[in-house]
Amino acid sequence: MIQSVNPExxxxxLYEQKNKELAEKVEKDIQSFDAIYDVAVIKGKExxxxxxxxxxxxxxGMKKIEKDINKLLEDHYPNEDFVVSSDYKIFIETIELxxxxxxxxxxxxKAEQQLQRVISLKKEMT
Amino acid sequence: MGKKKNLTPVQQQYQQLEQKHEIKxxxxxxxxxxxxxxxxxxxxxxxxxxxYIYFFDFTEQTAGNxxxxxxxxxxxxxxxxxxxxxxxxxxxxxxxxxxxxFGNSVIAAAIEHRTEGFVLGVGGxxxxxxxxxxxxxxxxxxxxxxxxxxxxxxxxx
Numbered sequence: 001m002i003q004s005v006n007p008e009x010x011x012x013x014l015y016e017q018k019n020k021e022l023a024e025k026v027e028k029d030i031q032s033f034d035a036i037y038d039v040a041v042i043k044g045k046e047x048x049x050x051x052x053x054x055x056x057x058x059x060x061g062m063k064k065i066e067k068d069i070n071k072l073l074e075d076h077y078p079n080e081d082f083v084v085s086s087d088y089k090i091f092i093e094t095i096e097l098x099x100x101x102x103x104x105x106x107x108x109x110k111a112e113q114q115l116q117r118v119i120s121l122k123k124e125m126t
Numbered sequence: 127m128g129k130k131k132n133l134t135p136v137q138q139q140y141q142q143l144e145q146k147h148e149i150k151x152x153x154x155x156x157x158x159x160x161x162x163x164x165x166x167x168x169x170x171x172x173x174x175x176x177x178y179i180y181f182f183d184f185t186e187q188t189a190g191n192x193x194x195x196x197x198x199x200x201x202x203x204x205x206x207x208x209x210x211x212x213x214x215x216x217x218x219x220x221x222x223x224x225x226x227x228f229g230n231s232v233i234a235a236a237i238e239h240r241t242e243g244f245v246l247g248v249g250g251x252x253x254x255x256x257x258x259x260x261x262x263x264x265x266x267x268x269x270x271x272x273x274x275x276x277x278x279x280x281x282x283x
Contacts, residue, residue: 089185121185 019043022077026050029072034058035065040094044115050084051091062086085122093118156218163217167224171197194225201226205233231255 023043030039030050035058042049050069054062066084073082085091097114100106133141174196178189204210210230214221221227232252239251253260277283 087186089179089183089189092180121183124185124188 022080023048026073026077029076030069033065033069035061038091040091040098042094042097042115045112047081047083047115047119049090049094049115049119050082051094052084052086053088053091054086083119083122087122090118090122093121159216160218160220162220163213164220164224167197167221167226171224197225198229201229202233205230206237228256228259231259 020043023041026043026048027039027041030036030041030052035055036052037055038053040051050073052069054065058065066086069084070082073080073084097111097118100114101111171193175186175189175193178184178192179186182192184192201210204213210221210226214227214230222230232255235254235256236248236252239247239254241247242251274283
């Protein structure tokens, strides 16, 4: 929880090489925030899932950080659809999905399904 | 304290004697015990939260509800077995302020009135202590929700 994930989680796109570059760029952008120490990005068919961890003593300003991130992403990539979350559960699910996607036998369709599941988790309120 | 002047000399003498022999409450020690007992209970709660996050489909947002339910259930069991009484004796407010104190007060009242029968005894007296928690909790939540609704309508939030 306190350590960053080792090796670095990185960014992965489900489709095309062009998207991978975008995902990596998004990751760099988020990493430039002072209060954030771990970022994982997955670019799906439509949405891009961005999960991050906030440094413990900066967690008081979590709402502001989320707002800043949303604004930055909106400004830099106006045509993309982002799902941003600082939730720990979303982060571990994202990491798990990233790990599984390294396996070539894990089909893109399944990955997309899994991604949608994580996004639906994020949207759950109660 | 306003009545002090009306005391007879004998009563004043007795008060002095009493003050000399009265055992002082170890306030600071009690505070320290309450602090770390309460902290320990919260650490257990945090562990349960992470348990739900890791092994079930709960997020940080949604893991709160099952955590509270589990903590209350555990403290109810401990009260029934008579363990929580000792924790309460030792930890004081540290064991009463977290939700575990709520479970304790419910079951303690239920056990106490068991001899009066199930309906009028247990049923009627179960929330004798915990009732005020529910009443004022719901009422406070209502007020806060009202204020938030008004603020949202006015566009402050």
